[in-house]
Amino acid sequence: MHTCHVENGSILNMTITLDFLTGKTTDQLVPFMEHFLVHRDMQADMTKMFEAARAEGIVLALTSSFRSFELQQKIWNEKVMGQRPVLDSDSNPIDIKTVTPEELLFLIMRWSAIPGGSRHHWGTDFDIYDLAAKPADYKVQLIPAEYEQGGYFHNAALWLEERMEDFGFFRPYAVDRGGIAPEPWHISYKPLSEKFLQSFTKEAFFDHLAQSSFLLIDEARANQDELYHRFICIE
Ligand SMILES: [Zn+2]
Incomplete structure (x- = not known):
C-alpha cells in the first residue's frame, strides 16, 4: 500500500502542523515510564502491549521515544563535526575525514535521521529492548546483533514480531x-x-529544509528529492 504520495501538498491541518511533524512542539505528548514522552493517543495501546509482554516474562523498556528537533539537530551536528561516531552498515566507525560532505550526509543518514526528518519527532515511534534479558552491567547499543539469534533481545524481538500487530504496532524499518x-x-x-x-x-519537507540551518544543509537541499524518497517517504 502506498502510504505517502498525497497529491495535494498543502494539507497540513490544525493538529498536524509542520512544527509538529518536525519535532518542534510537545503539545500532543504525555509522559511514559518516567523519562519518556509519547503521543497521547498511543499511550493506552502501548501500555497494553507492555503489560502483555510482561505477563510472558519480557520487560519491554525504551532507550528513546519522542526526540525533539533540537536534540536531533545536536546529535546530527556532533556527527558532522566528528564529535560522535559515524557508523557504516556493519556498525563499524567511519573515518569522516576521508569522505566528501555529500558522502558524509548519506553515511550519517544510514543510522541517524536528518533533523526534522525523524519518525521520533511524532511521539509514535520508539526504540525498545528487554530489560529482563539485559545483564545489569551491559549497555544497550541498538545494533542488529542484539536482536538476532544469540543476542540478548532476540526473544523479545520474536515476541514483538508475533504480537505487536495486535496492539497496532509495526516495524517501519524492517527491510533494508x-x-x-x-x-x-x-x-x-x-x-x-x-x-x-x-x-x-514532499513540499512540507522542502519547506522545512528551506527554513533550517543545521550542518550540511546545502548538501541536504541539493539532494532534497532523493532524501525525501529514500528516508522520509519509505515504501
Ligand atoms: Zn528509532
Missing part, C-alpha cells in the same frame, strides 16, 4: 530498502504514524 538500515528495535504505532507520514509531503 537502501535508505535507513533495518532497525529491529524501532517500533511505530501505525494508526497515528501512517497519518503523520501522509501529511509529511
Whole structure:
C-alpha cells in the first residue's frame, strides 16, 4: 500500500502542523515510564502491549521515544563535526575525514535521521529492548546483533514480531530498502504514524529544509528529492 504520495501538498491541518511533524512542539505528548514522552493517543495501546509482554516474562523498556528537533539537530551536528561516531552498515566507525560532505550526509543518514526528518519527532515511534534479558552491567547499543539469534533481545524481538500487530504496532524499518538500515528495535504505532507520514509531503519537507540551518544543509537541499524518497517517504 502506498502510504505517502498525497497529491495535494498543502494539507497540513490544525493538529498536524509542520512544527509538529518536525519535532518542534510537545503539545500532543504525555509522559511514559518516567523519562519518556509519547503521543497521547498511543499511550493506552502501548501500555497494553507492555503489560502483555510482561505477563510472558519480557520487560519491554525504551532507550528513546519522542526526540525533539533540537536534540536531533545536536546529535546530527556532533556527527558532522566528528564529535560522535559515524557508523557504516556493519556498525563499524567511519573515518569522516576521508569522505566528501555529500558522502558524509548519506553515511550519517544510514543510522541517524536528518533533523526534522525523524519518525521520533511524532511521539509514535520508539526504540525498545528487554530489560529482563539485559545483564545489569551491559549497555544497550541498538545494533542488529542484539536482536538476532544469540543476542540478548532476540526473544523479545520474536515476541514483538508475533504480537505487536495486535496492539497496532509495526516495524517501519524492517527491510533494508537502501535508505535507513533495518532497525529491529524501532517500533511505530501505525494508526497515528501512517497519518503523520501522509501529511509529511514532499513540499512540507522542502519547506522545512528551506527554513533550517543545521550542518550540511546545502548538501541536504541539493539532494532534497532523493532524501525525501529514500528516508522520509519509505515504501
Ligand atoms: Zn528509532
